[in-house]
Amino acid sequence: MKETQAYIERVKRVNRDSQRLELAVDRSLSSLLAGQALLVRRIEKDYESEHWDPYLRELWFPVEVQTSNIVVVEQPAKAQFVPGQLLSIIGPVGRPFRFRRKLRNILLIAYQTTPAALLMMLPSLLTKQVSITMILMGTARQYDTNHLPEELEIVRADDNMTWPDMVMTLGWADQVFAIVGQGSELHYFGEIMKLIRQRRNDVPANYIFGVMQRPLPCGVGACHACILKLRGEQKLQCVDGPAFDLTTLRLN
Numbered sequence: 001m002k003e004t005q006a007y008i009e010r011v012k013r014v015n016r017d018s019q020r021l022e023l024a025v026d027r028s029l030s031s032l033l034a035g036q037a038l039l040v041r042r043i044e045k046d047y048e049s050e051h052w053d054p055y056l057r058e059l060w061f062p063v064e065v066q067t068s069n070i071v072v073v074e075q076p077a078k079a080q081f082v083p084g085q086l087l088s089i090i091g092p093v094g095r096p097f098r099f100r101r102k103l104r105n106i107l108l109i110a111y112q113t114t115p116a117a118l119l120m121m122l123p124s125l126l127t128k129q130v131s132i133t134m135i136l137m138g139t140a141r142q143y144d145t146n147h148l149p150e151e152l153e154i155v156r157a158d159d160n161m162t163w164p165d166m167v168m169t170l171g172w173a174d175q176v177f178a179i180v181g182q183g184s185e186l187h188y189f190g191e192i193m194k195l196i197r198q199r200r201n202d203v204p205a206n207y208i209f210g211v212m213q214r215p216l217p218c219g220v221g222a223c224h225a226c227i228l229k230l231r232g233e234q235k236l237q238c239v240d241g242p243a244f245d246l247t248t249l250r251l252n
């Protein structure tokens with residue numbers, strides 16, 4: 001992990017609610033993998049000499065690494081970004097997602113948030129012919145998916161957070177990655193686990209992972225603000241995450 005400078009090369013609207021930013025970044029970030037994030041601050045030209053500060057940056061999960069120095073992120077359309085904007089980036093932050101060796105079917109769940117932090121895994125999984133179903137629940141149901149790969153199966157849950165063939169989908173999935181809205185992560189993950197436990201007798205270890213996207217004050221394991229309680233141990237989101245086995249995380 002290191003600090004580098006980048007700039008927004010292009011801003012592209014991809015649908016009604018989302019825009020994608022192409023960031024011209026240092027080559028060291030071209031090896032980013034799905035699950036790893038960037039800590040980003042918008043800066044001015046004299047930033048390095050006058051305003052350097054490692055803290056309170058935005059956490060951005062890339063959706064694509066295009067070439068050796070272009071990384072793409074997805075942001076809400078209402079956020080204001082302009083080409084040429086300079087950025088200070090600390091990254092990569094966190095560990096890549098770990099997939100099962102024999103992965104055939106994967107279930108992605110977005111609840112009260114956009115699924116953006118899960119999108120970077122799509123191209124490599126589709127190349128390996130993994131079947132992917134994405135469930136959108138709560139406010140995530142409003143997320144416009146027209147720009148996503150057509151091989152993806154998209155299901156919008158009903159008001160009770162259920163969908164047709166739910167038991168079958170949960171049995172079909174070899175692995176599940178869930179992402180939830182910020183501010184009440186442990187509560188939302190708790191709701192998802194309750195739903196799954198009502199429909200699966202057994203929820204094995206390494207089956208369902210919650211992807212944490214809480215703000216990271218330092219991102220390097222120094223402040224311990226991102227500590228999480230797991231059964232029998234404590235872990236740091238910035239160093240050990242962002243994905244945690246939901247059968248071990250202490251949920252609300």
Ligand code: FES
Binds near residue numbers: 215216221223226237
């Ligand atoms: S953000 Fe400071 S230790 Fe994780």
